[in-house]
Amino acid sequence: LSAFTEGEPAEGREPFELPRFWDALGQTFKVTSQEATKLSLAFSRPPLTSAEDCRKLSEDVQNAILAVATVYYWLPKGQGTTLRKMVRDATTEVVEGMIQLTETILSAPLESLSQEQLISTGNVWEACEQVSNLPRDNQAAVASALVACLGVVKDALEEMERALVEGRDPYRDIMEDEELGFRGNRDTYWSEADRKLLSSCMGLMKASKACLKKVLGVVKAYGKADSPEQIAQLDDLADIANEISPSVDELALSMYPPMNQLAVRLNAAKLASVLKKVLEITKTSHVCPPSEEGWVQFLTGAVDHNMNKIKNFTQGQM
Numbered sequence: 001l002s003a004f005t006e007g008e009p010a011e012g013r014e015p016f017e018l019p020r021f022w023d024a025l026g027q028t029f030k031v032t033s034q035e036a037t038k039l040s041l042a043f044s045r046p047p048l049t050s051a052e053d054c055r056k057l058s059e060d061v062q063n064a065i066l067a068v069a070t071v072y073y074w075l076p077k078g079q080g081t082t083l084r085k086m087v088r089d090a091t092t093e094v095v096e097g098m099i100q101l102t103e104t105i106l107s108a109p110l111e112s113l114s115q116e117q118l119i120s121t122g123n124v125w126e127a128c129e130q131v132s133n134l135p136r137d138n139q140a141a142v143a144s145a146l147v148a149c150l151g152v153v154k155d156a157l158e159e160m161e162r163a164l165v166e167g168r169d170p171y172r173d174i175m176e177d178e179e180l181g182f183r184g185n186r187d188t189y190w191s192e193a194d195r196k197l198l199s200s201c202m203g204l205m206k207a208s209k210a211c212l213k214k215v216l217g218v219v220k221a222y223g224k225a226d227s228p229e230q231i232a233q234l235d236d237l238a239d240i241a242n243e244i245s246p247s248v249d250e251l252a253l254s255m256y257p258p259m260n261q262l263a264v265r266l267n268a269a270k271l272a273s274v275l276k277k278v279l280e281i282t283k284t285s286h287v288c289p290p291s292e293e294g295w296v297q298f299l300t301g302a303v304d305h306n307m308n309k310i311k312n313f314t315q316g317q318m
Contacts, residue, residue, distance in 0.1 A: 016076055018137065024071045025087070026131050032064040032094055033128035036101055040121040043105045044113040061102070065095055080138025080231045082145055082238045090130045097124040139223040142234040143216060145242065150212040152245035156252045157205050163256070164198065194259045197313045201255055203306035204268055204275075207299055208248050211275055214295050215241060218287045233285040240277050247271040265314040272307040276300060 039057055042049045049057070072091045075084055101120040108114045135141040167189060190198065215237065224230045251267040254260065282288050283296045 016074065016079070018079065021071065021074050022136060024074070025068075025091075028064065028067040028071050029094060029128040029131040032068055032098065033125050035061050035064045036098060036121055036124035036128075039105065040101065040113070040117060043108075044117070061098065065098055068094055078228060078231065080141060080225060081235045083135060083138045083141035086134060086141050086144070090127070090134055093127040093130070094124065097127045138225040138231045138234050139219065142223065142238045143219050145238045146212060146216040146219060149241055149245045150209065150216060153205070153209050153212060153248050156245075156248050157202075157209055160202065160205065160252050160255065164195075164202070190257050190259065193313070194257065194261075197259070197261060197264060197310065198255060200306045200309040200313065201251060201264060201268055204271055204303065204310070205248055205251065207302045207306065208244055208271065208275060210302075211278055211299050212241065212244060214299065215278065215282055215287075218282065218292055222287045222289060222292075224286065230286050233281075233287070237278070237281055237285060237287070240274065240281055243274045244271070244278065247274050261314045265310055268307060268310045272303050275303050279303075 035057075039061055042053065042057055068091055072087060075087055077084060097120070101117070101124055104114070104116050104120045108117060135144050219234070219237070223234060225234065247267070247270050251264070251271050254263040254267045279296050279300050283293060288296065
């Protein structure tokens, strides 16, 4: 499995055709699903499958998995690292599912179809069905990655908005353990000075959400995967955009009481830096025609404005 996930694509052996790749990948996933069904049924009830049948089943499963891996390796990096990662994750899930099913069968007594075996078989089916939902090119892959990032940022923002309305620490229940330290015996409210700082931090988090929404919009509207340059630009955008959600999470965690204003400032500066990189990369890529440059400039100004206010509020912490 590690050799499969860490291997390199077979570049340049023959002209690559994306439609042919998807047809072949879909077929290998379908065959793997069928082999999982055959394997599970063969070991669902007595009598024990003969040694010859076991050997045949084993060969068929192995061939199905090798076919999945072979087709995955057809996909060159030149089609986009974002696309390739999504295909790799989907194919890895199929391989891991088949390993899990095999281990479940080996460890279970041959009396009847166990719940574990049913679940493992279903997991392989589900993993194999994912092929129809995979993005078909790097533009679609990057759009999908941006949607995922946007979802995480929205959740963090909504959680913080609820905490501000309720005036309490929403993590107080899950943070009370030996490993993370007991927060219940510490202040769990914000001072007036904290709340002023929080307002600008929320502005930065809202700018993160707006940035991802706008970038997603232009990737969908103008993004292309027709040339190596376009594909590389999309990958660069996805790579830096992927840093937004963890940066938002780090800032949000540092905002809960008792607040360390210096930590808040440092996390805010990190998020602001990431956002400005995203906006800069967007502006210089093919997804941003001149008609779209206005919002890039506006959001850059919003990031600077909120960051400057955060610096002013935390002046005494430096």
